Amino acid sequence: MDNLKLETERLILRKFEPTDMQALYLLLSDREVNTFLPWYPVKNLEQTEEFYNKRFADKKYCFAICLKQDNIPIGYVKADTDDSHDFGYALLKEFWHKGIVTEASRALVEYLKENGVLYITATHDRNNPRSGNVMRRIGMKYCYSYEEQWQPKDFPVVFRMYQLNLDGCDNRVYGKYWDTYDNHFVEKDI
Numbered sequence: 001m002d003n004l005k006l007e008t009e010r011l012i013l014r015k016f017e018p019t020d021m022q023a024l025y026l027l028l029s030d031r032e033v034n035t036f037l038p039w040y041p042v043k044n045l046e047q048t049e050e051f052y053n054k055r056f057a058d059k060k061y062c063f064a065i066c067l068k069q070d071n072i073p074i075g076y077v078k079a080d081t082d083d084s085h086d087f088g089y090a091l092l093k094e095f096w097h098k099g100i101v102t103e104a105s106r107a108l109v110e111y112l113k114e115n116g117v118l119y120i121t122a123t124h125d126r127n128n129p130r131s132g133n134v135m136r137r138i139g140m141k142y143c144y145s146y147e148e149q150w151q152p153k154d155f156p157v158v159f160r161m162y163q164l165n166l167d168g169c170d171n172r173v174y175g176k177y178w179d180t181y182d183n184h185f186v187e188k189d190i
Helices: 020-026 045-056 100-114 129-137 176-180
Strands: 005-007 011-014 063-068 073-079 087-091 119-125 143-150 155-165
Touching: 005 100, 011 100, 020 045, 020 063, 063 100, 063 143, 073 100, 073 119, 087 100, 100 129, 119 129, 129 143, 129 155, 143 176, 155 176
Parallel strands: none
Antiparallel strands: 005 011, 011 063, 063 073, 073 087, 119 155, 143 155
């Protein structure tokens, strides 16, 4: 699994390696990149390594996004293996608006299908509609919204929950967030 690579027209998706810590630091320390992510920006390489060990190391479906020309990480795309199969991504801002996250996400979705994953979910802060655009471009459908007191940042956020059923079961909706948070609703015109 460690040598696994997924390739697209422009990208290599591969596992992060210990030699990638400086590139990962650039991503994780950028305040703008991390505005809508559930953690604070890291302050140094030590925090980057701690983040890597806790969140990325040994994760089955976590991949560095690299351009083919240099194979240096410029972002990541991942899917959790718990019941949410939470899908997520981040990219250095100088690469935003080039379709890179969409391209990487489509490759991971195909890999997840091949591995028998039944569905993926993803959430985004409704103040970050561009993330929702990525979700729609890879075929995810909006299901519902909910408000939570977002941790560790400790302020209320309305999240939009999207889902993509990879097995053709179109009526399945992951209901854990709906059931967990009292303030849940379906928004119109999304």
